[in-house]
Amino acid sequence: MAAVEFSGLGLTLYLLPGASAIQVVDRYAGVPDVLVRGSPAGFALLARGTPLTASGVEIVGDPLLAKTLRELFEGLQIDWEEPLAQLLGDVAAHQIGRAVREGFAWLRGARDSLAATGAEFLHEERRALPTAAAVEDFLAAVDRLREGADRLDARIARLERARCHPGRHPG
Numbered sequence: 001m002a003a004v005e006f007s008g009l010g011l012t013l014y015l016l017p018g019a020s021a022i023q024v025v026d027r028y029a030g031v032p033d034v035l036v037r038g039s040p041a042g043f044a045l046l047a048r049g050t051p052l053t054a055s056g057v058e059i060v061g062d063p064l065l066a067k068t069l070r071e072l073f074e075g076l077q078i079d080w081e082e083p084l085a086q087l088l089g090d091v092a093a094h095q096i097g098r099a100v101r102e103g104f105a106w107l108r109g110a111r112d113s114l115a116a117t118g119a120e121f122l123h124e125e126r127r128a129l130p131t132a133a134a135v136e137d138f139l140a141a142v143d144r145l146r147e148g149a150d151r152l153d154a155r156i157a158r159l160e161r162a163r164c165h166p167g168r169h170p171g
Contacts, residue, residue, distance in 0.1 A: 002061075002069060003032035007039045024083075034061035034069055044100055 002015045014028035038046075038057030045055040052059070059066045084093035122129040130138070 001028070001030065001032050002034040002036060002065065003028070005035060005037040006043065007037060009040065032061065034059060034065045036069060044104075048104060 001017070003012050004015065005012045012026070014025050014032065016023040016025060016028070036057060036059050038055065042056035046052065046057055059069055081093045081097040084096055087093075088096070119129070123131055
């Protein structure tokens with residue numbers, strides 16, 4: 001049996017496995033084998049496909065059951081509106097779901113915009129970062145230098161062998 005605790009809400013749901021389904025209840029007299037704890041935002045991140053380790057959600061308890069739950073959560077696509085509808089009603093659940101989806105879309109757009117603007121600023125204005133072409137040129141120059149150093153090292157080795165064996169041609 002597992003418990004899912006929503007930090008900050010005072011809400012814990014208990015998952016009771018049955019033969020063909022998992023029953024979700026809000027009260028349970030026993031002690032759960034595993035506790036899954038996280039903020040509503042952390043669970044929302046999980047629902048959006050964020051890895052468990054990056055979501056802020058933690059799983060503690062029976063290691064085997066915890067591993068099974070971790071794998072389940074990482075591959076799970078959950079419709080959170082249905083349980084919310086049961087708690088808050090259809091209209092409120094839909095509005096919350098839409099707000100969360102719009103919030104994530106806005107965050108993705110803001111992240112992408114910030115990354116592009118920051119990269120442009122660092123490349124063009126501050127000249128703190130090289131352009132992709134400059135990095136490629138530098139790496140090509142490093143490769144040429146490495147090849148030259150390898151050739152020089154081989155030549156030195158041949159000359160040293162020739163010095164140790166004076167009658168042989170160094171090649």
